[in-house]
Amino acid sequence: MHNYEQKEAVRIGFYICHCGHNIASIVDVKAVAEYVKSLPGVVVSCEYKYMCSDPGQELIQKDIHEHSLNRIIVASCSPLLHEHTFRTAVEKGGLNPYYFQMVNIREDVSWVHTDAKAATEKSKDLARAAVQRVFHHKALETKHVKIHPDVLIVGGGIAGIHAALTLANSGKKVFLVERQPTIGGHMAMFDKTFPTLDCAACILTPKMSQVKNHPNITLWTYSEVTKVDGYVGNYKITIKRKPRYINEELCVGCMDCIEKCVYKEGKTPDEFNVGLSKRKPVYIPFPQATPQIVLIDPEACIEFKSGRCKKTCVEACDRKAIDFNQKEEMKEIEVGTIILATGYHTFDAKRVPFYGYGKYPNVYTSLEVERLVNASGPTGGELILRDGRHPKTVGIIHCVGSRDKNTNRWCSRTCCMYSLKLAHLLKEHTEAEVYNFYIDIRAAGKSYEEFYDKLLDENVHFIRGRVAEVSDWAVRSSEEGKLIIRAEDTMIGIVRRIPVDMVVLAVGMEPQSDSQDVRRLFNISCSTEGFFLERHPKLAPVDTFTDGIFIAGACQGPKDIPDSVAQAGAAAAQALTLIDTGEIELEPNTAFVVQDDCSGCRTCLTICPYNAISRDEAKQKAFINEALCKGCGTCVAACPSGAIKQNLFEDEMIFSEINGLLENTPVVCC
Amino acid sequence: MKYLSYPGCSLRSTGRAYEESIVAVFKALEIEYEELKDWNCCGATSYVSIDETDAFALAARNLALAELQVAEGTINLIAPCSACYLVLSKTERYLEDYPDVRTNVNAKLDKAGLHYNGRVEVRHPLDVLVNDYGLEKISKRVKYPLKGLKVASYYGCQVVRPFAKFDHSHYPVTMDKLVQALGAEPVDWPLKTRCCGGSLTGTTQEAGLRLNRLLLKEAQKRGADIMLTCCPLCQHNLECYQERINRIYQEEIDIPVAYFTQLIGVALGLSEKELGMQRLFKKPSLEKFMHPKGEMAHA
Ligand SMILES: Cc1cc2nc3c(=O)[nH]c(=O)nc-3n(C[C@H](O)[C@H](O)[C@H](O)COP(=O)(O)OP(=O)(O)OC[C@H]3O[C@@H](n4cnc5c(N)ncnc54)[C@H](O)[C@@H]3O)c2cc1C
Ligand code: SF4
Ligand code: SF4
Numbered sequence: 001m002h003n004y005e006q007k008e009a010v011r012i013g014f015y016i017c018h019c020g021h022n023i024a025s026i027v028d029v030k031a032v033a034e035y036v037k038s039l040p041g042v043v044v045s046c047e048y049k050y051m052c053s054d055p056g057q058e059l060i061q062k063d064i065h066e067h068s069l070n071r072i073i074v075a076s077c078s079p080l081l082h083e084h085t086f087r088t089a090v091e092k093g094g095l096n097p098y099y100f101q102m103v104n105i106r107e108d109v110s111w112v113h114t115d116a117k118a119a120t121e122k123s124k125d126l127a128r129a130a131v132q133r134v135f136h137h138k139a140l141e142t143k144h145v146k147i148h149p150d151v152l153i154v155g156g157g158i159a160g161i162h163a164a165l166t167l168a169n170s171g172k173k174v175f176l177v178e179r180q181p182t183i184g185g186h187m188a189m190f191d192k193t194f195p196t197l198d199c200a201a202c203i204l205t206p207k208m209s210q211v212k213n214h215p216n217i218t219l220w221t222y223s224e225v226t227k228v229d230g231y232v233g234n235y236k237i238t239i240k241r242k243p244r245y246i247n248e249e250l251c252v253g254c255m256d257c258i259e260k261c262v263y264k265e266g267k268t269p270d271e272f273n274v275g276l277s278k279r280k281p282v283y284i285p286f287p288q289a290t291p292q293i294v295l296i297d298p299e300a301c302i303e304f305k306s307g308r309c310k311k312t313c314v315e316a317c318d319r320k321a322i323d324f325n326q327k328e329e330m331k332e333i334e335v336g337t338i339i340l341a342t343g344y345h346t347f348d349a350k351r352v353p354f355y356g357y358g359k360y361p362n363v364y365t366s367l368e369v370e371r372l373v374n375a376s377g378p379t380g381g382e383l384i385l386r387d388g389r390h391p392k393t394v395g396i397i398h399c400v401g402s403r404d405k406n407t408n409r410w411c412s413r414t415c416c417m418y419s420l421k422l423a424h425l426l427k428e429h430t431e432a433e434v435y436n437f438y439i440d441i442r443a444a445g446k447s448y449e450e451f452y453d454k455l456l457d458e459n460v461h462f463i464r465g466r467v468a469e470v471s472d473w474a475v476r477s478s479e480e481g482k483l484i485i486r487a488e489d490t491m492i493g494i495v496r497r498i499p500v501d502m503v504v505l506a507v508g509m510e511p512q513s514d515s516q517d518v519r520r521l522f523n524i525s526c527s528t529e530g531f532f533l534e535r536h537p538k539l540a541p542v543d544t545f546t547d548g549i550f551i552a553g554a555c556q557g558p559k560d561i562p563d564s565v566a567q568a569g570a571a572a573a574q575a576l577t578l579i580d581t582g583e584i585e586l587e588p589n590t591a592f593v594v595q596d597d598c599s600g601c602r603t604c605l606t607i608c609p610y611n612a613i614s615r616d617e618a619k620q621k622a623f624i625n626e627a628l629c630k631g632c633g634t635c636v637a638a639c640p641s642g643a644i645k646q647n648l649f650e651d652e653m654i655f656s657e658i659n660g661l662l663e664n665t666p667v668v669c670c
Numbered sequence: 671m672k673y674l675s676y677p678g679c680s681l682r683s684t685g686r687a688y689e690e691s692i693v694a695v696f697k698a699l700e701i702e703y704e705e706l707k708d709w710n711c712c713g714a715t716s717y718v719s720i721d722e723t724d725a726f727a728l729a730a731r732n733l734a735l736a737e738l739q740v741a742e743g744t745i746n747l748i749a750p751c752s753a754c755y756l757v758l759s760k761t762e763r764y765l766e767d768y769p770d771v772r773t774n775v776n777a778k779l780d781k782a783g784l785h786y787n788g789r790v791e792v793r794h795p796l797d798v799l800v801n802d803y804g805l806e807k808i809s810k811r812v813k814y815p816l817k818g819l820k821v822a823s824y825y826g827c828q829v830v831r832p833f834a835k836f837d838h839s840h841y842p843v844t845m846d847k848l849v850q851a852l853g854a855e856p857v858d859w860p861l862k863t864r865c866c867g868g869s870l871t872g873t874t875q876e877a878g879l880r881l882n883r884l885l886l887k888e889a890q891k892r893g894a895d896i897m898l899t900c901c902p903l904c905q906h907n908l909e910c911y912q913e914r915i916n917r918i919y920q921e922e923i924d925i926p927v928a929y930f931t932q933l934i935g936v937a938l939g940l941s942e943k944e945l946g947m948q949r950l951f952k953k954p955s956l957e958k959f960m961h962p963k964g965e966m967a968h969a
Binding site for chain 2: 353354356359469471472473474475
């Protein structure tokens with residue numbers, strides 16, 4: 001690329017756009033163009049209906065040649081929209097693209113003002129600021145970095161699984177890291193899925209085994225990412241593999257060891273059954289767990305606690321797979337792109353004490369009921385309550401930890417639908433009377449409203465009203481021994497007391513409890529409630545503000561399986577786009593350290609939100625990695641020696657812009 | 671920390687035992703306080719619904735007097751009766767949050783040569799004892815741990831609602847923790863903050879007793895030996911109508927109802943007289959927790 005010298009005189013071309021009526025109906029564009037003509041350095045100043053159109057761009061290129069322009073300003077819409085368009089046009093005209101400046105007179109002026117005269121004056125001020133600024137612009141070089149073709153996926157729920165298979169099927173190498181001993185996420189715990197009521201295992205387990213067997217996928221379960229270095233295209237990842245105390249190469253998942261363990265009965269709450277059953281120290285989360293490998297829980301295993309177990313498991317294992325000395329292992333990999341699919345966490349029902357979870361044994365969370373109705377669950381699918389009874393009446397309370405100012409304000413989107421599903425399954429399993437207490441039924445999705453209709457036909461009761469309390473205090477003798485749900489029935493305007501045998505709390509979806517740690521590790525952002533933040537809520541829903549890192553599934557916000565899968569596909573496609581392009585262009589608006597001025601004080605190192613600054617210990621100077629720098633300017637402002645500058649935002653540029661802006665402002669003295 | 675106390679009218683009439691036990695317990699724990707000089711009726715909860723500004727002015731007079739009495743800093747004004755606590759807290763909050771209310775009320779106070787500047791924080795003795803003084807210190811002072819005594823703590827509907835200043839508004843635990851610190855066993859029950867009937871027992875008695883009955887029945891059902899209250903009206907309602915309730919609803923309710931400060935006093939070894947125990951209609955059988963010889967300590 002040329003290195004344009006600045007010596008020559010500045011010759012500015014200024015173009016103001018009508019944007020149809022968007023700008024021209026408020027801003028007197030002719031007057032602005034006329035005014036700018038009078039400013040020093042301006043050679044060409046004109047207006048045009050649509051500057052972003054081909055003729056608009058060609059106009060600029062033609063003028064560059066005819067008038068030997070060396071600075072271009074376009075006053076139009078937001079740079080987010082068309083800065084790239086105009087920079088490209090300028091480059092095609094033979095100028096370095098960074099000799100270009102954009103003035104936003106649409107979002108910042110015409111769309112937000114109604115006073116045409118004032119709007120025109122404001123446009124003139126903004127134009128003048130740009131004119132003064134471009135005097136100081138320099139030619140900059142765009143950098144390119146290569147994209148490593150391998151992909152890291154974190155989280156092996158349905159979203160992570162789908163993204164992994166999509167990428168692997170298109171020939172890319174994928175590392176799938178899951179922190180639990182098996183992949184599958186929440187979906188693996190369900191019996192059936194709404195609205196089609198197809199069996200969750202039947203549609204999920206084939207995908208799980210495809211992941212396990214795919215030649216392009218390296219699956220690391222019981223593992224976590226501990227370190228992320230590098231930048232888009234060139235990430236270096238460190239992964240911790242927790243010891244299972246089982247040699248994965250040797251174990252075939254026959255489960256003989258579990259059978260022969262010295263514990264005849266399990267003693268540890270089974271995580272997969274959300275504590276509804278007990279497991280042994282050597283266990284497998286569920287029969288179709290992937291990988292089909294057992295593991296030993298050192299917290300529960302006698303050998304770990306006392307070193308004096310008979311180790312009947314070791315005797316039982318023909319394959320000699322058990323290894324009490326296995327150590328934690330660290331793996332280092334290089335990837336170009338990352339997809340985070342770390343899912344969600346269900347709301348802790350104890351946070352709403354008046355619903356009695358943890359106090360009344362027959363109050364359950366929805367996730368527990370998913371296990372209870374599951375044929376491979378703790379009761380083999382038979383609905384037996386904690387007190388041994390079969391329920392004759394069940395109340396399902398919607399929006400527990402959702403749409404509630406005291407806990408979480410958002411709608412969790414899936415609970416209305418899964419509550420309908422559970423109502424159906426509970427009726428099917430027990431023939432009980434089922435009451436749903438809801439605020440609104442949110443059944444927005446393909447075939448969802450129809451599913452709701454079906455439930456109405458199945459004679460499930462629906463009571464519209466937020467439940468005030470679940471308790472066991474009885475007013476009438478018929479209520480003694482029951483759980484009483486008190487709620488206002490807003491359809492008929494009375495407070496009702498419904499005695500039931502079982503209460504199901506439709507707990508909402510929350511960010512994972514460690515989502516802030518994960519966010520920091522991968523240098524992405526979270527929205528206020530803690531879900532990972534997408535780059536744009538509509539137009540870039542799976543991108544993050546960190547290049548090369550994508551998000552999919554419920555880690556981005558509450559969503560159901562169809563939406564999680566759709567996002568996973570989208571995230572895979574975004575990663576593929578980068579990989580197949582092979583390289584990525586970096587914005588040159590990065591900061592750099594003027595080495596002679598740096599005192600090595602380290603101030604900038606700690607404050608850079610992107611960890612882009614390191615210190616050369618030999619030279620005792622700070623150094624900024626251009627590929628990591630996002631051009632936020634924090635270090636520039638913080639450096640006590642004024643040693644950090646930022647391309648496109650050097651002091652002279654900013655000060656002259658301010659000067660230009662304020663030049664016509666009357667000075668008020670006090 | 672310096673405290674001012676606002677006894678309110680009820681502590682000088684039906685709620686005398688409450689005041690006596692507060693005085694005794696504060697003395698035993700060496701918590702210093704002064705009575706607010708020249709205090710007046712808080713207006714109770716009903717006045718606000720008649721004339722808001724007058725009602726706020728009436729209550730705010732007490733706040734302004736507190737500022738006269740204590741020259742600087744934040745003043746912790748202790749209001750033991752739930753209604754006083756609520757009315758004074760509400761006045762404090764409204765004067766803080768709404769400039770127009772503050773202006774109107776101060777205009778009225780001006781006529782009496784008073785002004786309120788916002789330095790008062792209204793506190794409940796339960797809050798002061800548990801959160802300022804501290805449970806650990808209380809349990810260290812316990813001479814007669816109330817081992818085996820099952821206690822249903824009843825907070826009533828006013829101390830934690832609508833201003834949940836020191837505890838959860840639906841499921842408070844402050845008194846239960848205190849009970850534990852005294853060596854007794856809190857009974858977990860769901861009606862801790864449900865209305866006792868308030869003044870309905872005197873006006874629309876049927877409605878009042880219906881509410882009252884639920885509290886008593888459920889506390890007893892869960893094995894409580896005694897119910898504790900922190901409000902003179904609640905205490906009165908729960909204690910005085912048990913026989914009538916038994917007659918109307920065919921219940922078998924028989925449970926003593928004491929002030930939480932009385933129970934603290936018993937555990938600290940204070941005398942029956944100091945704690946106003948003789949004023950209770952239903953005397954709790956606490957002898958076994960008292961002096962080893964079966965007498966009240968110091969009696
Ligand atoms: C009770 C209930 C019933 C439901 N029923 C249905 C239904 O019938 N139909 C439907 O469409 N939707 C249903 N849903 C919603 C459904 O669960 C979600 O849409 C779906 O599970 C989201 O998938 P996911 O992969 O994004 O997240 P998850 O299923 O949560 O998977 C995330 C995975 O990432 C792993 N992970 C998390 N953090 C890390 C980390 N730091 N490192 C490594 N791994 C990590 C987790 O261990 C987990 O395996 C239901 C939800 C609930 C609560
Ligand atoms: S460790 Fe051995 S016995 Fe246990 S499941 Fe694996 S192969 Fe079977
Ligand atoms: S999906 Fe339904 S139950 Fe869940 S939060 Fe939204 S409205 Fe409430």
